Amino acid sequence: MGEAPAFFAHDLKEGFLNGFGLKSKGCETATVIGNKTYLVDGGCDELLLSFKVQIFDHSQGTPINPVVLGTIPNSCKGHSAIALNEDRILFIKGGSPLDDAFWFLEVDTPYVQEQRKSLGCEVVAWSKGVRGTVEKPVVVSGPSGVGKGTLISMLMKEFPTLFGFSVSHTTRAPRNMEKDGLHYHFTERSVMEKDIKEGKFLEFASVHGNLYGTSVEAVEVVADAGKRCILDIDVQGARSVRASSLDAIFIFICPPSMAELEKRLRARGTETEEQILKRLRNAEAEIKEGESSGIFDHFLFNDNLEECYLSLKKLLGIDASVNTCTESISEDLDLPPIVHSVSRIDNKIIISYRTSDLDNESQKMIVLDLSSIKGGAPGRTRGLEAYAIDSVTNGSTMINQTS
Numbered sequence: 001m002g003e004a005p006a007f008f009a010h011d012l013k014e015g016f017l018n019g020f021g022l023k024s025k026g027c028e029t030a031t032v033i034g035n036k037t038y039l040v041d042g043g044c045d046e047l048l049l050s051f052k053v054q055i056f057d058h059s060q061g062t063p064i065n066p067v068v069l070g071t072i073p074n075s076c077k078g079h080s081a082i083a084l085n086e087d088r089i090l091f092i093k094g095g096s097p098l099d100d101a102f103w104f105l106e107v108d109t110p111y112v113q114e115q116r117k118s119l120g121c122e123v124v125a126w127s128k129g130v131r132g133t134v135e136k137p138v139v140v141s142g143p144s145g146v147g148k149g150t151l152i153s154m155l156m157k158e159f160p161t162l163f164g165f166s167v168s169h170t171t172r173a174p175r176n177m178e179k180d181g182l183h184y185h186f187t188e189r190s191v192m193e194k195d196i197k198e199g200k201f202l203e204f205a206s207v208h209g210n211l212y213g214t215s216v217e218a219v220e221v222v223a224d225a226g227k228r229c230i231l232d233i234d235v236q237g238a239r240s241v242r243a244s245s246l247d248a249i250f251i252f253i254c255p256p257s258m259a260e261l262e263k264r265l266r267a268r269g270t271e272t273e274e275q276i277l278k279r280l281r282n283a284e285a286e287i288k289e290g291e292s293s294g295i296f297d298h299f300l301f302n303d304n305l306e307e308c309y310l311s312l313k314k315l316l317g318i319d320a321s322v323n324t325c326t327e328s329i330s331e332d333l334d335l336p337p338i339v340h341s342v343s344r345i346d347n348k349i350i351i352s353y354r355t356s357d358l359d360n361e362s363q364k365m366i367v368l369d370l371s372s373i374k375g376g377a378p379g380r381t382r383g384l385e386a387y388a389i390d391s392v393t394n395g396s397t398m399i400n401q402t403s
Protein backbone atom coordinates (compact mmCIF):
# COMPACT_ATOMS: atom_id res chain seq x y z
CA MET A 1 0.00 0.00 0.00
CA GLY A 2 1.31 3.44 -0.82
CA GLU A 3 1.68 6.53 1.29
CA ALA A 4 -1.18 8.17 3.10
CA PRO A 5 -2.82 10.96 1.14
CA ALA A 6 -2.04 14.51 2.26
CA PHE A 7 -5.42 14.95 3.94
CA PHE A 8 -4.77 12.13 6.29
CA ALA A 9 -1.13 12.91 6.85
CA HIS A 10 -2.27 16.28 8.16
CA ASP A 11 -5.05 14.83 10.27
CA LEU A 12 -2.79 12.27 11.78
CA LYS A 13 -0.68 15.09 13.17
CA GLU A 14 -3.84 16.74 14.52
CA GLY A 15 -4.68 13.52 16.27
CA PHE A 16 -8.35 13.09 15.35
CA LEU A 17 -9.76 14.62 18.49
CA ASN A 18 -13.33 14.86 17.30
CA GLY A 19 -15.05 12.64 19.84
CA PHE A 20 -16.07 9.81 17.61
CA GLY A 21 -12.74 9.54 15.88
CA LEU A 22 -14.70 10.02 12.70
CA LYS A 23 -13.32 11.61 9.58
CA SER A 24 -13.96 11.02 5.99
CA LYS A 25 -12.98 12.45 2.68
CA GLY A 26 -13.87 11.28 -0.79
CA CYS A 27 -13.63 7.52 -0.80
CA GLU A 28 -11.64 7.26 2.39
CA THR A 29 -12.85 7.03 5.92
CA ALA A 30 -10.66 7.06 8.98
CA THR A 31 -11.19 6.36 12.62
CA VAL A 32 -8.89 6.23 15.61
CA ILE A 33 -8.53 3.60 18.29
CA GLY A 34 -5.81 4.12 20.87
CA ASN A 35 -2.52 4.82 19.20
CA LYS A 36 -3.66 3.74 15.78
CA THR A 37 -5.62 5.29 12.96
CA TYR A 38 -7.47 2.96 10.64
CA LEU A 39 -7.95 4.33 7.16
CA VAL A 40 -10.49 2.48 5.04
CA ASP A 41 -10.27 3.20 1.36
CA GLY A 42 -13.38 2.46 -0.66
CA GLY A 43 -11.64 3.51 -3.83
CA CYS A 44 -13.38 5.94 -6.16
CA ASP A 45 -11.73 3.91 -8.86
CA GLU A 46 -14.47 1.69 -10.28
CA LEU A 47 -11.95 -1.07 -10.73
CA LEU A 48 -11.27 -1.40 -7.03
CA LEU A 49 -13.66 -4.13 -6.07
CA SER A 50 -13.08 -4.18 -2.36
CA PHE A 51 -12.19 -1.93 0.53
CA LYS A 52 -8.61 -1.74 1.63
CA VAL A 53 -7.41 -0.84 5.08
CA GLN A 54 -4.29 1.03 6.17
CA ILE A 55 -3.13 1.33 9.73
CA PHE A 56 -1.07 4.24 11.01
CA ASP A 57 0.75 3.74 14.26
CA HIS A 58 1.08 7.16 15.95
CA SER A 59 3.87 5.99 18.18
CA GLN A 60 5.93 5.19 15.08
CA GLY A 61 4.41 7.69 12.66
CA THR A 62 4.43 5.21 9.79
CA PRO A 63 1.76 3.26 7.96
CA ILE A 64 1.69 -0.46 8.63
CA ASN A 65 0.54 -2.81 5.95
CA PRO A 66 -2.06 -4.99 7.59
CA VAL A 67 -3.35 -8.37 6.57
CA VAL A 68 -7.08 -8.03 5.97
CA LEU A 69 -9.04 -11.21 6.59
CA GLY A 70 -11.91 -10.96 4.17
CA THR A 71 -12.91 -7.88 2.24
CA ILE A 72 -16.20 -6.12 1.60
CA PRO A 73 -17.37 -6.00 -1.99
CA ASN A 74 -17.21 -2.39 -3.06
CA SER A 75 -20.68 -1.45 -4.14
CA CYS A 76 -21.25 1.83 -2.37
CA LYS A 77 -20.45 5.44 -2.98
CA GLY A 78 -20.56 7.01 0.47
CA HIS A 79 -19.43 5.50 3.70
CA SER A 80 -18.41 6.27 7.24
CA ALA A 81 -16.70 4.58 10.13
CA ILE A 82 -17.07 4.92 13.85
CA ALA A 83 -15.00 3.36 16.62
CA LEU A 84 -17.28 1.34 18.88
CA ASN A 85 -14.76 0.32 21.50
CA GLU A 86 -11.11 -0.63 21.73
CA ASP A 87 -11.43 -3.59 19.39
CA ARG A 88 -14.15 -2.87 16.83
CA ILE A 89 -15.01 -0.23 14.26
CA LEU A 90 -18.46 -0.01 12.74
CA PHE A 91 -18.24 0.69 9.03
CA ILE A 92 -21.32 1.92 7.19
CA LYS A 93 -21.74 1.55 3.44
CA GLY A 94 -24.04 4.24 2.12
CA GLY A 95 -26.51 3.38 -0.60
CA SER A 96 -26.40 -0.35 0.14
CA PRO A 97 -29.19 -2.73 1.04
CA LEU A 98 -29.59 -2.78 4.78
CA ASP A 99 -28.21 -6.25 5.37
CA ASP A 100 -25.07 -5.34 3.45
CA ALA A 101 -24.64 -1.86 4.85
CA PHE A 102 -23.15 -2.50 8.28
CA TRP A 103 -19.79 -4.15 8.78
CA PHE A 104 -17.52 -4.58 11.73
CA LEU A 105 -13.82 -4.06 11.30
CA GLU A 106 -12.32 -6.14 14.08
CA VAL A 107 -8.97 -4.65 15.01
CA ASP A 108 -8.13 -6.30 18.29
CA THR A 109 -10.68 -9.03 19.09
CA PRO A 110 -9.39 -12.39 20.43
CA TYR A 111 -9.74 -13.79 16.90
CA VAL A 112 -7.60 -11.01 15.43
CA GLN A 113 -5.03 -11.38 18.24
CA GLU A 114 -4.80 -15.10 17.52
CA GLN A 115 -4.31 -14.44 13.81
CA ARG A 116 -1.73 -11.76 14.54
CA LYS A 117 0.25 -14.20 16.63
CA SER A 118 0.26 -16.88 13.96
CA LEU A 119 0.88 -14.51 11.02
CA GLY A 120 3.34 -12.28 12.85
CA CYS A 121 1.97 -9.05 11.40
CA GLU A 122 -0.82 -6.54 11.88
CA VAL A 123 -4.23 -8.06 11.19
CA VAL A 124 -7.78 -6.79 10.84
CA ALA A 125 -10.93 -8.79 10.07
CA TRP A 126 -14.22 -7.85 8.49
CA SER A 127 -17.51 -9.30 9.58
CA LYS A 128 -21.07 -8.48 8.65
CA GLY A 129 -23.10 -6.68 11.31
CA VAL A 130 -26.69 -7.30 10.31
CA ARG A 131 -28.09 -10.23 8.49
CA GLY A 132 -31.45 -10.72 6.88
CA THR A 133 -34.40 -12.13 8.73
CA VAL A 134 -34.19 -15.90 8.52
CA GLU A 135 -36.67 -18.44 9.78
CA LYS A 136 -35.97 -20.64 12.78
CA PRO A 137 -33.37 -23.39 12.35
CA VAL A 138 -34.68 -26.93 11.99
CA VAL A 139 -33.32 -29.75 14.17
CA VAL A 140 -33.84 -33.22 12.68
CA SER A 141 -33.27 -36.27 14.87
CA GLY A 142 -34.04 -39.95 14.71
CA PRO A 143 -32.31 -43.31 14.80
CA SER A 144 -29.55 -44.24 12.43
CA GLY A 145 -30.91 -45.44 9.08
CA VAL A 146 -34.37 -43.87 9.47
CA GLY A 147 -33.82 -41.53 6.51
CA LYS A 148 -32.79 -38.18 8.07
CA GLY A 149 -29.97 -37.63 5.62
CA THR A 150 -32.13 -38.64 2.67
CA LEU A 151 -34.92 -36.23 3.61
CA ILE A 152 -32.51 -33.37 4.28
CA SER A 153 -30.77 -33.94 0.92
CA MET A 154 -34.12 -33.81 -0.87
CA LEU A 155 -34.97 -30.55 0.86
CA MET A 156 -31.62 -28.97 0.07
CA LYS A 157 -31.81 -30.11 -3.54
CA GLU A 158 -35.29 -28.70 -4.09
CA PHE A 159 -34.71 -25.49 -2.14
CA PRO A 160 -31.00 -24.66 -2.39
CA THR A 161 -31.53 -20.98 -1.66
CA LEU A 162 -33.79 -21.61 1.28
CA PHE A 163 -31.91 -24.14 3.39
CA GLY A 164 -28.32 -24.60 4.46
CA PHE A 165 -26.90 -27.63 6.23
CA SER A 166 -25.07 -27.24 9.51
CA VAL A 167 -21.88 -29.20 8.90
CA SER A 168 -21.07 -31.02 12.14
CA HIS A 169 -17.68 -32.08 13.43
CA THR A 170 -17.10 -35.75 14.10
CA THR A 171 -14.30 -38.06 15.15
CA ARG A 172 -15.70 -40.95 13.11
CA ALA A 173 -13.95 -41.94 9.89
CA PRO A 174 -15.41 -40.68 6.60
CA ARG A 175 -17.51 -43.06 4.52
CA ASN A 176 -16.58 -43.66 0.91
CA MET A 177 -18.63 -40.88 -0.64
CA GLU A 178 -18.34 -38.40 2.22
CA LYS A 179 -16.40 -35.19 1.73
CA ASP A 180 -14.64 -33.29 4.48
CA GLY A 181 -16.30 -29.92 5.03
CA LEU A 182 -19.42 -30.94 3.14
CA HIS A 183 -20.91 -33.88 5.03
CA TYR A 184 -18.85 -33.46 8.18
CA HIS A 185 -15.70 -31.79 9.39
CA PHE A 186 -13.73 -34.93 10.13
CA THR A 187 -11.46 -34.24 13.03
CA GLU A 188 -9.16 -35.65 15.71
CA ARG A 189 -10.67 -36.22 19.14
CA SER A 190 -7.98 -34.14 20.89
CA VAL A 191 -8.60 -31.17 18.56
CA MET A 192 -12.35 -31.39 18.99
CA GLU A 193 -12.07 -31.69 22.78
CA LYS A 194 -9.86 -28.60 22.86
CA ASP A 195 -12.36 -26.63 20.75
CA ILE A 196 -15.22 -27.79 22.99
CA LYS A 197 -13.32 -26.53 26.04
CA GLU A 198 -12.82 -23.19 24.31
CA GLY A 199 -16.57 -22.83 23.87
CA LYS A 200 -16.62 -23.19 20.09
CA PHE A 201 -19.46 -25.74 20.13
CA LEU A 202 -23.16 -25.12 20.47
CA GLU A 203 -23.64 -28.77 21.46
CA PHE A 204 -21.79 -32.07 21.31
CA ALA A 205 -22.45 -35.70 22.21
CA SER A 206 -20.89 -39.12 22.15
CA VAL A 207 -22.88 -41.19 19.64
CA HIS A 208 -22.20 -44.83 18.70
CA GLY A 209 -18.73 -44.48 20.23
CA ASN A 210 -17.69 -41.31 18.39
CA LEU A 211 -17.79 -37.63 19.24
CA TYR A 212 -20.15 -35.42 17.23
CA GLY A 213 -20.81 -31.72 17.64
CA THR A 214 -22.28 -28.58 16.11
CA SER A 215 -19.92 -25.63 16.17
CA VAL A 216 -21.29 -22.14 16.63
CA GLU A 217 -19.57 -21.34 13.36
CA ALA A 218 -21.45 -24.10 11.47
CA VAL A 219 -24.80 -22.56 12.32
CA GLU A 220 -23.69 -18.98 11.80
CA VAL A 221 -22.21 -19.61 8.38
CA VAL A 222 -25.66 -20.74 7.23
CA ALA A 223 -27.41 -17.80 8.85
CA ASP A 224 -24.89 -15.42 7.28
CA ALA A 225 -25.81 -16.80 3.88
CA GLY A 226 -29.40 -15.81 4.66
CA LYS A 227 -30.51 -19.45 4.74
CA ARG A 228 -32.53 -21.50 7.16
CA CYS A 229 -30.22 -23.85 9.03
CA ILE A 230 -30.86 -27.61 9.19
CA LEU A 231 -29.17 -29.64 11.90
CA ASP A 232 -28.98 -33.45 11.69
CA ILE A 233 -28.15 -34.34 15.29
CA ASP A 234 -28.93 -37.07 17.81
CA VAL A 235 -31.40 -36.82 20.70
CA GLN A 236 -28.73 -35.77 23.24
CA GLY A 237 -27.69 -32.97 20.89
CA ALA A 238 -31.31 -31.95 20.38
CA ARG A 239 -31.71 -31.76 24.15
CA SER A 240 -28.67 -29.46 24.41
CA VAL A 241 -29.92 -27.22 21.61
CA ARG A 242 -33.33 -27.06 23.29
CA ALA A 243 -31.57 -25.77 26.41
CA SER A 244 -29.46 -23.29 24.43
CA SER A 245 -30.35 -19.85 23.16
CA LEU A 246 -30.95 -21.17 19.64
CA ASP A 247 -34.67 -20.96 18.95
CA ALA A 248 -35.35 -23.92 16.65
CA ILE A 249 -38.05 -26.31 15.45
CA PHE A 250 -37.44 -29.91 16.61
CA ILE A 251 -38.51 -32.81 14.39
CA PHE A 252 -38.12 -36.50 15.20
CA ILE A 253 -38.19 -39.02 12.35
CA CYS A 254 -39.59 -42.45 13.29
CA PRO A 255 -39.11 -45.72 11.39
CA PRO A 256 -42.15 -47.83 10.46
CA SER A 257 -40.62 -50.74 12.40
CA MET A 258 -37.31 -51.96 13.82
CA ALA A 259 -37.19 -54.63 11.11
CA GLU A 260 -37.47 -51.99 8.38
CA LEU A 261 -34.82 -49.88 10.11
CA GLU A 262 -32.43 -52.83 10.11
CA LYS A 263 -33.21 -53.48 6.45
CA ARG A 264 -32.39 -49.89 5.51
CA LEU A 265 -29.18 -49.83 7.52
CA ARG A 266 -27.99 -53.07 5.92
CA ALA A 267 -29.02 -51.93 2.43
CA ARG A 268 -27.10 -48.67 2.89
CA GLY A 269 -23.97 -50.77 3.20
CA THR A 270 -21.86 -48.15 4.94
CA GLU A 271 -21.31 -49.88 8.30
CA THR A 272 -19.64 -53.07 9.46
CA GLU A 273 -21.81 -55.76 11.08
CA GLU A 274 -20.61 -54.66 14.51
CA GLN A 275 -21.47 -51.02 13.80
CA ILE A 276 -24.90 -51.99 12.48
CA LEU A 277 -25.67 -53.94 15.65
CA LYS A 278 -24.53 -51.04 17.81
CA ARG A 279 -26.73 -48.60 15.86
CA LEU A 280 -29.73 -50.92 16.18
CA ARG A 281 -29.21 -51.31 19.94
CA ASN A 282 -29.01 -47.54 20.34
CA ALA A 283 -32.04 -46.99 18.09
CA GLU A 284 -34.52 -48.45 20.59
CA ALA A 285 -33.32 -46.12 23.37
CA GLU A 286 -33.27 -43.15 21.00
CA ILE A 287 -36.84 -43.74 19.84
CA LYS A 288 -38.05 -44.16 23.41
CA GLU A 289 -36.30 -40.96 24.49
CA GLY A 290 -37.40 -39.08 21.40
CA GLU A 291 -41.03 -39.90 22.06
CA SER A 292 -41.05 -39.32 25.81
CA SER A 293 -38.60 -36.47 26.41
CA GLY A 294 -40.82 -33.59 25.36
CA ILE A 295 -37.96 -32.19 23.28
CA PHE A 296 -39.65 -32.62 19.92
CA ASP A 297 -42.36 -30.44 18.42
CA HIS A 298 -43.19 -32.81 15.55
CA PHE A 299 -42.96 -36.53 14.73
CA LEU A 300 -42.83 -37.81 11.16
CA PHE A 301 -43.11 -41.47 10.14
CA ASN A 302 -40.79 -42.28 7.32
CA ASP A 303 -42.58 -45.23 5.76
CA ASN A 304 -43.17 -44.03 2.22
CA LEU A 305 -40.34 -41.61 1.43
CA GLU A 306 -42.31 -39.32 -0.88
CA GLU A 307 -45.19 -39.01 1.58
CA CYS A 308 -42.83 -38.32 4.45
CA TYR A 309 -41.05 -35.66 2.38
CA LEU A 310 -44.37 -33.98 1.58
CA SER A 311 -45.28 -33.95 5.28
CA LEU A 312 -41.90 -32.42 6.10
CA LYS A 313 -42.39 -29.65 3.54
CA LYS A 314 -45.88 -28.96 4.82
CA LEU A 315 -44.64 -28.79 8.35
CA LEU A 316 -41.95 -26.29 7.34
CA GLY A 317 -44.52 -24.18 5.57
CA ILE A 318 -43.18 -24.82 2.07
CA ASP A 319 -44.98 -26.51 -0.74
CA ALA A 320 -44.62 -26.58 -4.51
CA SER A 321 -45.87 -23.01 -4.87
CA VAL A 322 -43.17 -21.59 -2.63
CA ASN A 323 -39.66 -21.71 -3.93
CA THR A 324 -38.09 -18.51 -2.79
CA CYS A 325 -36.50 -17.58 0.46
CA THR A 326 -38.45 -15.66 3.04
CA GLU A 327 -37.18 -12.33 1.90
CA SER A 328 -35.36 -10.12 4.26
CA ILE A 329 -37.47 -7.02 4.63
CA SER A 330 -34.33 -5.01 4.16
CA GLU A 331 -33.97 -6.08 0.55
CA ASP A 332 -36.65 -3.58 -0.40
CA LEU A 333 -34.85 -0.74 1.28
CA ASP A 334 -31.93 1.20 0.01
CA LEU A 335 -30.50 2.36 3.29
CA PRO A 336 -28.57 4.09 4.56
CA PRO A 337 -28.34 6.65 1.77
CA ILE A 338 -25.11 7.92 0.31
CA VAL A 339 -25.30 11.23 2.14
CA HIS A 340 -25.75 10.66 5.83
CA SER A 341 -24.29 11.72 9.13
CA VAL A 342 -23.45 9.50 12.06
CA SER A 343 -23.57 10.22 15.78
CA ARG A 344 -23.64 8.23 18.97
CA ILE A 345 -25.72 8.46 22.12
CA ASP A 346 -24.81 5.85 24.73
CA ASN A 347 -25.41 2.48 23.15
CA LYS A 348 -27.15 3.83 20.07
CA ILE A 349 -25.63 4.89 16.78
CA ILE A 350 -27.83 7.32 14.91
CA ILE A 351 -27.60 7.68 11.16
CA SER A 352 -29.44 10.78 9.92
CA TYR A 353 -30.38 11.63 6.38
CA ARG A 354 -32.84 13.69 4.40
CA THR A 355 -35.39 12.37 1.98
CA SER A 356 -37.62 14.27 -0.35
CA ASP A 357 -40.58 13.43 -2.53
CA LEU A 358 -42.61 15.84 -4.69
CA ASP A 359 -44.02 17.93 -1.84
CA ASN A 360 -42.06 17.08 1.23
CA GLU A 361 -38.59 17.00 2.52
CA SER A 362 -38.12 15.16 5.75
CA GLN A 363 -35.43 14.14 8.17
CA LYS A 364 -35.08 10.43 8.77
CA MET A 365 -32.99 8.38 11.10
CA ILE A 366 -31.77 4.85 11.45
CA VAL A 367 -30.90 3.77 14.96
CA LEU A 368 -28.45 0.94 15.54
CA ASP A 369 -28.64 -0.67 18.94
CA LEU A 370 -25.13 -1.65 20.01
CA SER A 371 -26.33 -3.47 23.12
CA SER A 372 -27.59 -6.24 20.83
CA ILE A 373 -24.11 -7.04 19.46
CA LYS A 374 -22.93 -10.56 20.07
CA GLY A 375 -19.39 -11.84 19.88
CA GLY A 376 -20.44 -14.77 17.74
CA ALA A 377 -17.91 -17.20 16.38
CA PRO A 378 -14.36 -15.96 15.83
CA GLY A 379 -14.23 -13.15 13.33
CA ARG A 380 -17.99 -12.95 13.26
CA THR A 381 -19.22 -10.05 15.30
CA ARG A 382 -22.89 -9.66 14.59
CA GLY A 383 -26.31 -8.98 15.98
CA LEU A 384 -26.86 -5.28 15.32
CA GLU A 385 -30.48 -4.35 15.55
CA ALA A 386 -31.54 -1.53 13.27
CA TYR A 387 -34.65 0.62 13.56
CA ALA A 388 -35.96 3.27 11.22
CA ILE A 389 -37.34 6.37 12.83
CA ASP A 390 -39.24 8.99 10.93
CA SER A 391 -38.35 12.07 12.92
CA VAL A 392 -41.12 14.16 11.35
CA THR A 393 -44.02 11.90 12.18
CA ASN A 394 -42.19 10.56 15.22
CA GLY A 395 -43.35 7.11 14.16
CA SER A 396 -40.95 4.25 14.76
CA THR A 397 -40.69 1.12 12.66
CA MET A 398 -38.40 -1.80 13.23
CA ILE A 399 -36.79 -2.51 9.88
CA ASN A 400 -34.58 -5.40 10.69
CA GLN A 401 -33.85 -7.58 13.59
CA THR A 402 -31.28 -10.33 13.81
CA SER A 403 -31.91 -13.59 15.57
Ligand SMILES: Nc1nc2c(ncn2[C@@H]2O[C@H](COP(=O)(O)OP(=O)(O)O)[C@@H](O)[C@H]2O)c(=O)[nH]1
Residues within 6 Å of the ligand: 141, 142, 143, 144, 145, 149, 168, 169, 172, 203, 204, 205, 207, 208, 212, 213, 214, 232, 233, 234, 235, 236, 237, 238, 279
Ligand atom coordinates in the same frame (compact mmCIF):
# COMPACT_ATOMS: atom_id res chain seq x y z
N1 LIG B 1 -25.26 -34.40 18.93
C1 LIG B 1 -24.89 -34.46 17.66
N2 LIG B 1 -25.22 -35.52 16.93
C2 LIG B 1 -24.85 -35.54 15.64
C3 LIG B 1 -24.15 -34.49 15.02
N3 LIG B 1 -23.94 -34.80 13.73
C4 LIG B 1 -24.50 -35.99 13.53
N4 LIG B 1 -25.06 -36.44 14.67
C5 LIG B 1 -25.79 -37.69 14.90
O1 LIG B 1 -24.89 -38.73 15.03
C6 LIG B 1 -25.53 -39.93 14.64
C7 LIG B 1 -24.64 -40.73 13.74
O2 LIG B 1 -24.45 -40.05 12.54
P1 LIG B 1 -23.67 -40.73 11.33
O3 LIG B 1 -22.37 -41.25 11.84
O4 LIG B 1 -23.64 -39.78 10.20
O5 LIG B 1 -24.54 -42.03 11.02
P2 LIG B 1 -26.01 -42.22 10.48
O6 LIG B 1 -26.97 -41.52 11.39
O7 LIG B 1 -26.14 -43.70 10.54
O8 LIG B 1 -26.07 -41.69 9.09
C8 LIG B 1 -26.85 -39.52 14.01
O9 LIG B 1 -27.87 -39.71 14.96
C9 LIG B 1 -26.68 -38.05 13.75
O10 LIG B 1 -27.92 -37.38 13.82
C10 LIG B 1 -23.82 -33.38 15.84
O11 LIG B 1 -23.23 -32.40 15.42
N5 LIG B 1 -24.22 -33.41 17.14
Ligand SMILES: Nc1ncnc2c1ncn2[C@@H]1O[C@H](COP(=O)(O)OP(=O)(O)O)[C@@H](O)[C@H]1O
Residues within 6 Å of the ligand: 142, 143, 144, 145, 146, 147, 148, 149, 150, 151, 264, 265, 267, 268, 302, 303, 304, 305, 306, 308
Ligand atom coordinates in the same frame (compact mmCIF):
# COMPACT_ATOMS: atom_id res chain seq x y z
N1 LIG C 1 -38.83 -44.17 3.25
C1 LIG C 1 -37.80 -44.95 2.90
N2 LIG C 1 -38.04 -46.16 2.36
C2 LIG C 1 -37.02 -46.97 2.00
N3 LIG C 1 -35.71 -46.64 2.14
C3 LIG C 1 -35.43 -45.43 2.66
C4 LIG C 1 -36.45 -44.53 3.07
N4 LIG C 1 -35.86 -43.42 3.56
C5 LIG C 1 -34.52 -43.62 3.46
N5 LIG C 1 -34.26 -44.81 2.93
C6 LIG C 1 -32.94 -45.43 2.70
O1 LIG C 1 -32.48 -45.87 3.98
C7 LIG C 1 -31.08 -45.71 4.08
C8 LIG C 1 -30.78 -44.88 5.32
O2 LIG C 1 -31.19 -43.56 5.08
P1 LIG C 1 -30.31 -42.33 5.59
O3 LIG C 1 -30.91 -41.12 4.99
O4 LIG C 1 -28.87 -42.60 5.33
O5 LIG C 1 -30.60 -42.42 7.16
P2 LIG C 1 -30.02 -41.59 8.38
O6 LIG C 1 -29.42 -40.33 7.84
O7 LIG C 1 -31.19 -41.33 9.24
O8 LIG C 1 -29.00 -42.45 9.04
C9 LIG C 1 -30.61 -45.08 2.80
O9 LIG C 1 -30.06 -46.09 1.97
C10 LIG C 1 -31.87 -44.49 2.19
O10 LIG C 1 -31.83 -44.49 0.79
